[in-house]
Amino acid sequence: MSTRPTAPTSNRGLRPLPAGPRGILIDCGTTALARACYRSLQARRMSGLLEAADLVPGATTVLVDGVDEPELLAAELPGWPLTEEPESASEAVEIPVCYDGPDLEAVAKLWGVSPDAVADIHSGIEYEAAFCGFSPGFAYLEGLPEEYRVPRRESPRTAVPAGSVAIAGPYTGVYPRSSPGGWQLIATMTNPGRLWNEHREPAALLVPGTKVRFAAVRV
Amino acid sequence: MSHIEILRAGVLTTCQDAGRPGWGHLAVPPSGAADRPSWRLANQLAGNPTGACALETTLNGCTVKAHRNVTVVVGGAPCPVTVDGRPESWGQPVKLKAGSVLDAGPAEVGVRSYLAFSGGLHPKSSLGSHSTCLLSGLGPAPLADGDTIPLGPSPAHPPLPTQWPTPWAGVSEELVMKLHLGPRLEWFRPEAVAELARGVWTVSEHSNRIGLRLDGPALRRIDTAELPSEGIVAGGLQVPPNGQPILFGADHPTTGGYPVIGVVGAEAQAAAAQARPGTRIRFAPIPMPHWSRRA
Numbered sequence: 318m319s320t321r322p323t324a325p326t327s328n329r330g331l332r333p334l335p336a337g338p339r340g341i342l343i344d345c346g347t348t349a350l351a352r353a354c355y356r357s358l359q360a361r362r363m364s365g366l367l368e369a370a371d372l373v374p375g376a377t378t379v380l381v382d383g384v385d386e387p388e389l390l391a392a393e394l395p396g397w398p399l400t401e402e403p404e405s406a407s408e409a410v411e412i413p414v415c416y417d418g419p420d421l422e423a424v425a426k427l428w429g430v431s432p433d434a435v436a437d438i439h440s441g442i443e444y445e446a447a448f449c450g451f452s453p454g455f456a457y458l459e460g461l462p463e464e465y466r467v468p469r470r471e472s473p474r475t476a477v478p479a480g481s482v483a484i485a486g487p488y489t490g491v492y493p494r495s496s497p498g499g500w501q502l503i504a505t506m507t508n509p510g511r512l513w514n515e516h517r518e519p520a521a522l523l524v525p526g527t528k529v530r531f532a533a534v535r536v
Numbered sequence: 537m538s539h540i541e542i543l544r545a546g547v548l549t550t551c552q553d554a555g556r557p558g559w560g561h562l563a564v565p566p567s568g569a570a571d572r573p574s575w576r577l578a579n580q581l582a583g584n585p586t587g588a589c590a591l592e593t594t595l596n597g598c599t600v601k602a603h604r605n606v607t608v609v610v611g612g613a614p615c616p617v618t619v620d621g622r623p624e625s626w627g628q629p630v631k632l633k634a635g636s637v638l639d640a641g642p643a644e645v646g647v648r649s650y651l652a653f654s655g656g657l658h659p660k661s662s663l664g665s666h667s668t669c670l671l672s673g674l675g676p677a678p679l680a681d682g683d684t685i686p687l688g689p690s691p692a693h694p695p696l697p698t699q700w701p702t703p704w705a706g707v708s709e710e711l712v713m714k715l716h717l718g719p720r721l722e723w724f725r726p727e728a729v730a731e732l733a734r735g736v737w738t739v740s741e742h743s744n745r746i747g748l749r750l751d752g753p754a755l756r757r758i759d760t761a762e763l764p765s766e767g768i769v770a771g772g773l774q775v776p777p778n779g780q781p782i783l784f785g786a787d788h789p790t791t792g793g794y795p796v797i798g799v800v801g802a803e804a805q806a807a808a809a810q811a812r813p814g815t816r817i818r819f820a821p822i823p824m825p826h827w828s829r830r831a
Contacts, residue, residue: 370557373767375765375766380767382767387825
């Protein structure tokens with residue numbers, strides 16, 4: 318993707334905030350710095366330099382939960398080198414979808430293009446799972462250019478079918494199971510069961526950092 | 537091995553163990569027993585290893601039939617206990633013979649009673665935990681009349697000898713919770729800390745394992761800017777646009793887009809799990825630590 322910001326190497330933008338007696342919310346200010354901070358925290362945890370119950374990335378933050386001495390972690394933070402974007406980026410996960418969502422026409426109008434062009438544009442972008450939230454296996458996928466951002470629906474649907482591919486704000490995502498939802502539905506994943514499988518490690522197909530591409534299939 | 541059978545599930549009875557912490561990055565709530573100290577003590581008294589799965593009831597208890605000889609401890613929210621209609625001890629090990637029926641009645645105070653069975657319960661597990669999660673749907677479904685749950689092998693250690701007094705936590709009608717301010721205190725008007733210290737909130741009817749909704753003074757934000765979704769911890773006090781705070785419990789969402797003004801610790805989370813609708817809650821705000829203040 319041509320618009321990807323260069324990998325940050327400075328951690329001067331990181332701001333530790335208390336999240337209870339055993340947690341720190343690191344406010345990174347930008348999504349790029351949050352990605353780098355999350356990679357760095359993961360690496361430190363893997364190598365035993367950080368003990369934490371959970372690392373939860375957000376849009377521009379990383380939550381470090383279950384740490385014995387948050388104060389020490391906060392003090393160490395300014396001295397950390399941040400992990401740069403991995404050189405050999407892993408191959409993108411391909412998600413076959415059918416562009417048949419009930420909001421496809423509405424999104425086409427908002428984008429000022431035809432419904433077929435929505436499919437071409439949406440499937441032409443490589444996304445990255447920024448963070449998970451909302452429902453196990455639901456990843457907020459980043460990469461939609463500014464001009465394609467759309468608002469949420471004015472009234473959320475009470476039931477969005479599993480496999481619905483949706484967009485809202487800077488994100489696109491796929492609903493792993495039927496749930497209420499306010500995003501604009503543009504497509505349907507042909508095999509949504511792949512998104513969440515408790516017998517697989519990891520259970521989620523799209524973990525933070527995963528590259529994703531959508532492939533249009535015709536029925 | 538054998539099993540127990542749920543004869544009366546009550547309004548909401550779930551299987552709960554230590555939950556599934558560590559999967560927040562996949563949007564999996566931690567879940568697990570809402571009142572940890574009570575769940576832990578019930579298991580200890582039943583002779584179970586730490587972490588065993590027990591039943592967690594809600595307000596009106598449940599009725600269970602044993603299909604093998606088993607020791608059971610009913611703890612947490614105090615309630616009448618009967619075995620085959622005869623009164624039995626609450627908060628102490630009770631021996632059930634195969635075929636007997638134990639009833640844990642309505643909570644006299646508090647919300648959640650725990651029924652720990654020697655050997656522990658072994659319903660379906662999900663990501664290493666038997667806990668039901670109301671938010672994500674992971675783990676076994678909330679129990680229904682007629683459900684059966686496998687029992688684990690009886691523990692090698694016999695149940696602890698009965699001891700008086702057993703250190704069950706009390707349940708009170710008014711709670712004062714230490715509130716560790718942050719992470720998003722600065723999203724609120726400067727007077728918010730004083731309002732937190734002065735205000736009294738009551739637990740709303742619309743409360744559950746996901747969180748307690750609190751009615752009371754509205755906590756006003758500086759502006760209506762949107763907070764990019766960020767990680768949430770159990771015990772977080774989140775403030776939606778209407779200013780009425782939500783105190784997150786075991787099944788809390790892993791991320792959220794409304795600011796968290798402060799966080800209560802494990803002790804207060806356990807007390808919150810026993811707070812009935814109408815319970816008054818006050819906060820004792822603890823200032824943000826020095827390391828988080830802007831230089």
